[in-house]
Amino acid sequence: MLISMLKETGALLEGHFLLSSGKHSDVYIQCAKLLMYPERAEKAIGLIVDKLKGVDFDIVVGPAIGGIIVSYEIGRQAGKPSIFVERENGNMRLRRGFTIEKGQKVLIAEDVVTTGKSSYEAIKVVEELGGEVVGIACLVDRSKEKIMYPVYYGVKIEANIYDSENCSLCKMNRSIVKPGSR
Numbered sequence: 001m002l003i004s005m006l007k008e009t010g011a012l013l014e015g016h017f018l019l020s021s022g023k024h025s026d027v028y029i030q031c032a033k034l035l036m037y038p039e040r041a042e043k044a045i046g047l048i049v050d051k052l053k054g055v056d057f058d059i060v061v062g063p064a065i066g067g068i069i070v071s072y073e074i075g076r077q078a079g080k081p082s083i084f085v086e087r088e089n090g091n092m093r094l095r096r097g098f099t100i101e102k103g104q105k106v107l108i109a110e111d112v113v114t115t116g117k118s119s120y121e122a123i124k125v126v127e128e129l130g131g132e133v134v135g136i137a138c139l140v141d142r143s144k145e146k147i148m149y150p151v152y153y154g155v156k157i158e159a160n161i162y163d164s165e166n167c168s169l170c171k172m173n174r175s176i177v178k179p180g181s182r
Ligand SMILES: [Zn+2]
Pocket: 016, 024, 025, 162, 164, 167, 168, 169, 170, 171, 176
């Protein structure tokens, strides 16, 4: 169901894409295209909240910008506060008077988890303040490597990612699209 919601909103595209990293992929995901519809966002994130039954957390933290809406909606549905970390001079930190208290159980929320890099940056901020991270919630889990925390995902999507000089899709002469440029 989430897959079809992602496809019908254009949040999930299949083809041959040039990613911002310079790599090529057969899948492109832009969750903002689904989250722009509040009713769909409510339903999609409700699927994650269902999986969080039995998970004890006090607060949700979404790395800006991608995690903010997911974090907010999980917080709304679960009745928990939602805050975000954001980048300042390259480093993730809590601003705006947001705080984490020692021993607070924290759920990290993301739109997409790929390498877990932004989640790990958020986790570092939380743990330095004494918070205890209980897991990562995300709409789409496209990770290949093992993520070091429990991941509660809406849907898991396998994508093939290629180096530009060794791309199967290039070899098939499939024309490449740079998403967001159209
Ligand atoms: Zn290619």
